[in-house]
Amino acid sequence: xxxxxxxxxxxxxxxxxxxxxxxxxxxxxxxxxxxxxxxxxxxxxxxxxxxxxxxxxxxxxxxxxxxxxxxxxxxxxxxxxxxxxxxxxxxxxxxxxxxxxxxxxxxxxxxxxxxxxxxxxxxxxxxxxxxxxxxxxxxxxxxxxxxxxxxxxxxxxxxxxxxxxxxxxxxxxxxxxxxxxxxxxxxxxxxxxxxxxxxxxxxxxxxxxxxxxxxxxxxxxxxxxxxxxxxxxxxxxxxxxxxxxxxxxxxxxxxxxxxx
Numbered sequence: 005x006x007x008x009x010x011x012x013x014x015x016x017x018x019x020x021x022x023x024x025x026x027x028x029x030x031x032x033x034x035x036x037x038x039x040x041x042x043x044x045x046x047x048x049x050x051x052x053x054x055x056x057x058x059x060x061x062x063x064x065x066x067x068x069x070x071x072x073x074x075x076x077x078x079x080x081x082x083x084x085x086x087x088x089x090x091x092x093x094x095x096x097x098x099x100x101x102x103x104x105x106x107x108x109x110x111x112x113x114x115x116x117x118x119x120x121x122x123x124x125x126x127x128x129x130x131x132x133x134x135x136x137x138x139x140x141x142x143x144x145x146x147x148x149x150x151x152x153x154x155x156x157x158x159x160x161x162x163x164x165x166x167x168x169x170x171x172x173x174x175x176x177x178x179x180x181x182x183x184x185x186x187x188x189x190x191x192x193x194x195x196x197x198x199x200x201x202x203x204x205x206x207x208x209x210x211x212x213x214x215x216x217x218x219x220x221x222x223x224x225x226x227x228x229x230x231x232x233x234x235x236x237x238x239x240x241x242x243x244x245x246x247x248x249x250x251x252x253x254x255x256x257x258x259x260x261x262x263x264x
Contacts, residue, residue, distance in 0.1 A: 008042025098167030
């Protein structure tokens with residue numbers, strides 16, 4: 005684990021939703037505590053419905069907090085209203101979603117610089133950075149095109165460029181390789197790993213069900229019924245094993261053991 009400052013700190017985090025009958029509430033995130041430091045890449049794994057995405061949305065200010073403590077990039081998000089959370093997200097966070105979430109009426113370049121557009125910044129102030137990110141990802145020629153003309157892999161790379169725009173304190177990715185072929189998925193993971201190692205982002209958190217993707221992180225935590233039930237020091241496993249395939253097998257075996 006990095007010895008840098010703590011960028012994400014959650015203590016006893018809770019989120020509840022009404023039951024089907026609407027009489028009681030059901031905890032979806034049930035007392036989660038975790039810390040992620042500057043320079044660290046964390047994977048969040050677990051079966052479907054265990055609370056992974058809800059937890060990520062809470063940590064990213066996309067969902068409200070019903071209980072506990074949450075501080076991200078030095079900001080207390082507990083009790084913050086939607087307007088305050090939206091402002092916080094634009095200034096401190098980058099997001100990569102499985103379904104891309106590109107704006108169909110904006111060009112590729114404008115999608116990368118979308119937060120600057122929302123903030124009303126002049127094009128000449130943000131376009132050079134957006135262009136550089138596209139160039140770094142081999143997408144410079146696509147800058148004037150609309151998203152519908154791109155392949156799935158190209159759209160996901162644009163989404164990664166958008167997430168890196170502005171060098172956010174925290175990058176959050178929800179199943180970023182879920183709809184991609186293995187080659188494109190490996191490319192996306194290499195970009196995310198590089199972003200953390202180079203300092204282009206402060207730290208990264210990723211929800212995934214994929215042992216290959218999880219093997220590229222530093223640490224993995226497993227959720228079950230909204231609670232953290234296990235964790236794996238992936239960085240140590242990478243240090244101990246002889247090759248990448250061995251690390252993937254180690255992570256896969258760990259994840260499989262949790263499902264028994």
